[in-house]
Amino acid sequence: MPHTSPPDLLALHGVRLLGYADLSQLAARFDLDPAVVTAVLERAAERGEVTETSFADAGGWSLTEAGRQHNEAQLAEELDAVGARATVTQVHEDFLPLNETVAAACTAVQLDPERAAYDQAWQELSSVAAELKVLQARLCEELDRFAGYHARFASALFRADEDRAYIAGTSVDSCHKVWFELHEDLIASLGITR
Amino acid sequence: MIRPIARADAACGGKAARLGALHRAGFAVPEGFVVLAPVALEEATQLLADLGGPVAVRSSGLAEDSAHASFAGQLETVLGVVEPADVVAAVERCAASGAGDRVRQYAEGLGSAPGSPAASGEDRTPVIVQRLVAAEVAGVAFSMDPVGGAESVVIDASWGLGESVVSGRVVPDTFRVPPDGAETGGTVPVGAAPVTSRVGSKASRLDLVGTDLRRTPVALPDRVRPCLAPGQVAAVAELARAAEGLLGGPQDIEWAVAGEELWMLQSRPVTALRAPTAVTPAEDPPPATVLATGAPASPGRVRGPARLVHGVDGFGTVRVGDVLVCRTTDPAWTPLFRMVSAVVTETGGPLSHASIVAREFGIPAIVGAAGAMGAVTDGRTVVVDGTRGTMALPDD
Numbered sequence: 001m002p003h004t005s006p007p008d009l010l011a012l013h014g015v016r017l018l019g020y021a022d023l024s025q026l027a028a029r030f031d032l033d034p035a036v037v038t039a040v041l042e043r044a045a046e047r048g049e050v051t052e053t054s055f056a057d058a059g060g061w062s063l064t065e066a067g068r069q070h071n072e073a074q075l076a077e078e079l080d081a082v083g084a085r086a087t088v089t090q091v092h093e094d095f096l097p098l099n100e101t102v103a104a105a106c107t108a109v110q111l112d113p114e115r116a117a118y119d120q121a122w123q124e125l126s127s128v129a130a131e132l133k134v135l136q137a138r139l140c141e142e143l144d145r146f147a148g149y150h151a152r153f154a155s156a157l158f159r160a161d162e163d164r165a166y167i168a169g170t171s172v173d174s175c176h177k178v179w180f181e182l183h184e185d186l187i188a189s190l191g192i193t194r
Numbered sequence: 195m196i197r198p199i200a201r202a203d204a205a206c207g208g209k210a211a212r213l214g215a216l217h218r219a220g221f222a223v224p225e226g227f228v229v230l231a232p233v234a235l236e237e238a239t240q241l242l243a244d245l246g247g248p249v250a251v252r253s254s255g256l257a258e259d260s261a262h263a264s265f266a267g268q269l270e271t272v273l274g275v276v277e278p279a280d281v282v283a284a285v286e287r288c289a290a291s292g293a294g295d296r297v298r299q300y301a302e303g304l305g306s307a308p309g310s311p312a313a314s315g316e317d318r319t320p321v322i323v324q325r326l327v328a329a330e331v332a333g334v335a336f337s338m339d340p341v342g343g344a345e346s347v348v349i350d351a352s353w354g355l356g357e358s359v360v361s362g363r364v365v366p367d368t369f370r371v372p373p374d375g376a377e378t379g380g381t382v383p384v385g386a387a388p389v390t391s392r393v394g395s396k397a398s399r400l401d402l403v404g405t406d407l408r409r410t411p412v413a414l415p416d417r418v419r420p421c422l423a424p425g426q427v428a429a430v431a432e433l434a435r436a437a438e439g440l441l442g443g444p445q446d447i448e449w450a451v452a453g454e455e456l457w458m459l460q461s462r463p464v465t466a467l468r469a470p471t472a473v474t475p476a477e478d479p480p481p482a483t484v485l486a487t488g489a490p491a492s493p494g495r496v497r498g499p500a501r502l503v504h505g506v507d508g509f510g511t512v513r514v515g516d517v518l519v520c521r522t523t524d525p526a527w528t529p530l531f532r533m534v535s536a537v538v539t540e541t542g543g544p545l546s547h548a549s550i551v552a553r554e555f556g557i558p559a560i561v562g563a564a565g566a567m568g569a570v571t572d573g574r575t576v577v578v579d580g581t582r583g584t585m586a587l588p589d590d
Contacts, residue, residue, distance in 0.1 A: 019525030053510065062526055065507050103545035110553045162208075170528055170554050177525075180547060184525055194522065 002144040003082045007032055009074045010145060011040035012063075015050055016071045016188050017181050020062045030145065044070075068188075075189045084142035085190075091135050092186045098128050098135075099183060106168040106176045121167070122160065125175055129154050132182075146185065152178045195230035196237060199324065202228050207254025207320035212441060212461050219440050221433075221458045226324030228254060233285045238278035245325040248274050248402055251284035254320040273357060274326060274407040281323065288321040327457050328402045329450035331421045332356030333366055335430050337438040337445045345373040347431040351422050353412055354399030356448050356459065365394035367420050371431035389427055393420055422451075429456050437461045481577060481586035485570050486538065488563030490583040491549035496558055497577045497588055498535040500570045517578050517585075519566055523548040531555045536578035538566050538585050552580075560585060 005013075007030075014029040014037070015021065026041075027034040041061055044050045049067030052059065063071060079085045105121035105128075112118075132150045139146035156175045160166040168176040187194060197206065202214030206228040217223040225245055233241070242249065251272040272284040333351035350359050350366040358364045370390045396417050400409045422430070430449055433456060437445045441461060448460040501516035503509065506526050512518065518534040520527075522541045531537065531551050535558075539548045542561040552559030558580030566585060570576060577586050 017525070019527065020529045060529070062506060062509070065505055068506070100545070103550065106550050107545050107553075110550065168550050168554055170531070170551055176550055180525055194524070 002140055002142055003078070003084075005030075005078060005143065005145045007036050008040050009078065011037045012044060012049070012067065012071050012074065013145070013188070015041075015061050015063050016068065017184055019184075020053075020060045022060045026061065072188055072191045076191055078143070079189060082142055087138060087142050088186065088189050091138055092190060094131075094135060095183070095186060098131055099179070101125075101128055102175065102179045109164065109167045118164070118167075122157065125153075125157055125167070129157060149178055149182045196233070196241070197228045197230070199223065199226045199228060199322070205320075206230070207322075209252065209460065209462070210254040210320055210322050213322070215440060216437065216458055216461060221436070221440075222455060223458050224325040224327055226322055229285050229289075229321045229323055231318070232289070233282050235278050235282060238281035238285075241281060241323055242276070242278060245323070248276050248326045248405055249281065250322075250324050250326045251275055251281065251288055252322045252324070253288040254322050273355070274402055274405070276405040285321045285323065289318045326355075326402060327450045327452050327459065329355050329452050329457075331426070332448070332450035332459075333359040335434040335447050335449060337434040337447070347371040347434045349422070349427060349430050349434075350394075351430075352394070352396045352399065353416060353421055354401045355407075356450055357400050358398065360448060363400075364396050364398060366396060367394050367422065368392045369420075369422065369427045369431075371427060389424065391420060391427075393418060396421060426451060426456070433458060480582070481579070481584060482589050483587040484584050485576065485587065486560075486563040486566035486585045488538065488560035488566070488583050488585075489544055490580055491542075491544045491546075491561045492537075492552035492557060492559035493581040494536075494556075494558035495577065495579045495581065496535045497575060499573050500538075500576045500585075501534070502567055502570070502572045503530075504567075511572075517576055519570060519585075521567065522546075523551070531557065536580065538563050538578060540564055540566050 010030040011026065011032060014026045014032075018025060018029060021029075023034055023037060023041075026032075027037045041050055044067060045052070047066070047070070048064060049070050050061050050063055052061050079088060101124055105124045108117050108121045129150065132153055136146060136150045152173055153175055156166045156173055156178060160175070163172075165172050166174045168174055170177060183194070199210060199213050200217045202210040202217075204211050206214065210228040213223050213226075226249075227241060227244075253271070272287065275281050275284050331351055331353055333349060333356050335347055335349040337347055338345060347370070349369040349371070351369070352358050352364045352366040359366045368391065372389070396412050398409055399412050400407060433449055434445060434447050437447050437458065441463070443463050445461045445463060447458065447462075450457045450459055496517070498515050498517040499513075500519050501512050503512060503518060503520045509527075509530060512530055512533060514533045515535050516533070517536045517538065518530055519538045520540070522539055523530075523537070524547060527547075528551055532555065537548050537552050537557065537559040539546070539559075539561045540563055542548055544561065546561055548559055549561055558578050560578060560580055560583045563583075563585065570585070575588055577588050578584075579586070
C-alpha cells in the first residue's frame with residue numbers, strides 16, 4: 001500500500017519542484033485545497049522558509065535556503081519512515097542515463113530546425129517515455145506523491161507535433177520541464193545535488 | 195470544403211482561425227480561403243480567379259486548436275503558386291504535413307493522452323490559400339521583447355517578401371519600440387522618437403516578378419539604410435499590439451508593406467521565444483580582456499552588469515538586463531532567465547538546464563566557465579559572447 005504524504009509536506013515540496021509558482025499552481029501540483037496551501041506557506045514564511053516575490057509582471061512563491069533544507073529534512077524523514085530509500089536511490093541511478101538522452105534530444109531540437117532532427121529526437125523521447133512509466137511505477141509503489149510525471153511527459157510528446165514548445169519550452173508543461181521537475185524531485189528526496 | 199478566411203473557425207486549424215478572427219475584427223488580412231479536403235482542378239482555377247493573382251499556400255495546423263499553437267517551420271508553406279495544377283499539388287503537400295502518422299504511433303506505443311484525436315482518423319491538415327502580397331518591405335514583430343520580456347515591440351524587417359526574415363536568410367533591421375516613449379538603455383534614438391534600431395545587412399531580397407519568385411542581391415545603399423521609416427515602424431508596432439489585444443497574450447506576427455498598405459499575414463502566440471539575431475560575425479576580433487571562458491551554450495553577444503548570485507536568497511538583487519553569473523541553475527532560477535540579458539554558469543555543459551532554458555529564451559549563455567564568479571565583481575559591465583564562449587570586459 002503506497003504512502004500518501006501529508007499536505008504540509010506536499011505544499012512546501014510543490015514550491016521546491018516548481019521553483020517559482022503562484023498559489024493556484026502550487027495547489028494544483030498535488031491537488032491540494034488552496035486554503036491549506038496558503039496556511040502552510042504563511043507558516044513557512046514566518047519561519048523564513050519561503051518568500052513571495054515579483055518578477056516582471058508575475059508574482060509567486062519560492063523557497064529560501066532555509067526552506068530547501070526544511071523540505072529536504074521532511075522528505076528524508078518520510079523516506080526512511082516508509083523504508084523507500086533503497087527504491088528511490090535505485091530509481092535515481094536508472095534515471096541518470098535517461099537524463100542524458102532527454103537533454104541531448106531537447107538540445108537537438110533547439111539547435112537543428114530540420115524535420116529529420118525533430119523526428120529523431122521525438123523517437124528518443126518516446127523511448128524514454130516508456131522507461132519513465134516503469135520508473136514511476138516503482139516509485140509510486142512506495143510514495144504516491146511521485147504520480148503524474150509519465151502522463152505529463154507523454155502528453156507533452158503528443159502535443160509537440162502541433163507545437164514544438166512542448167519539447168523544451170519553459171512556459172508550457174514541456175518534456176524538458178516535466179523531466180527536470182522529476183530530476184529535482186529525486187535529488188531533493190535523496191538530499192543530493194546534481 | 196472550401197471556406198473564406200473571413201469565416202474560418204477552430205475547425206480550420208489554429209492559423210486560419212486566428213486569421214479569421216483578425217479579418218472579422220477589421221485587420222488588413224489578404225483575401226483567402228481555407229481548404230479542408232483535396233481541391234479539384236476547376237476549384238483551384240476558381241480560387242486563383244477569385245484571389246486575382248499568385249497565392250501562398252500554407253498549412254493551418256491540426257484541427258485541435260491549441261492555445262499555444264506555434265509551428266516553428268515544421269509545417270509547409272508554398273509561395274508564389276500561379277497554375278491551378280500547382281495549387282492542387284501545393285494543397286496536398288501542405289495537407290499532408292500534419293502529424294497523422296504520429297497520432298497513430300502515439301496511440302499504439304505510449305498509451306492514452308488526454309484529448310488525443312487518435313480515434314478520429316482525421317489526418318488531414320487544413321490548408322490556407324491566400325493572395326500573395328508583393329511586399330516591398332516585410333518581416334516579423336513580437337508584441338513583447340523576447341529578451342527580458344519587457345513591453346517593447348521588437349520588429350525585424352527587410353526588403354522584399356518576409357520569407358527572408360522568417361527563414362533567417364538575411365540579417366534584418368531590428369527596431370525596438372517601447373510602450374510609453376521611455377528610452378531603453380544605452381542606444382541612440384532614431385530621429386525624435388525613443389525607438390532603438392540596429393541596421394542589418396539585408397543582403398538579398400525575395401520578390402514576386404510577374405509570376406515568378408526571384409531572389410536578388412540588395413543594392414549597397416539600401417543595405418546600409420533602415421528599410422522602414424519611423425512612421426512605418428510605429429504602424430507595425432501598433433499592428434502587433436492590436437493583434438495581442440484581439441487574440442490575447444503576446445503575439446509573433448508576420449507583416450508586409452506594399453505601397454501604402456500594411457498587411458497582417460500571420461499571427462501566432464509567443465510560446466518558444468526566438469534565438470537572437472545578433473550572432474557574432476566570425477571576422478570580429480576576440481575581446482581584449484577575457485575574464486572567463488566556457489562552452490558556448492546559446493548564441494549571441496550582449497553587454498550588461500554582471501550579477502553574482504550564489505543561491506535563491508540572492509534572487510532579489512537581479513535586475514532586467516543583468517548578466518546572471520552563478521554556479522548552476524535549476525527550476526527555481528527559470529524566472530530569472532526572463533529578466534537577464536545573458537547567463538554564465540561555472541558548471542554544466544551545453545545540455546544542462548541553463549543551456550536549454552537560455553536557448554528557449556533566446557539569450558546568450560556560456561556554461562562550464564570555471565572560476566567565473568571569482569573573475570568579476572558584482573555590477574561590473576561585461577560582454578558575454580555565447581557564440582564564442584567568453585565573458586570579457588568591454589573593449590571601449
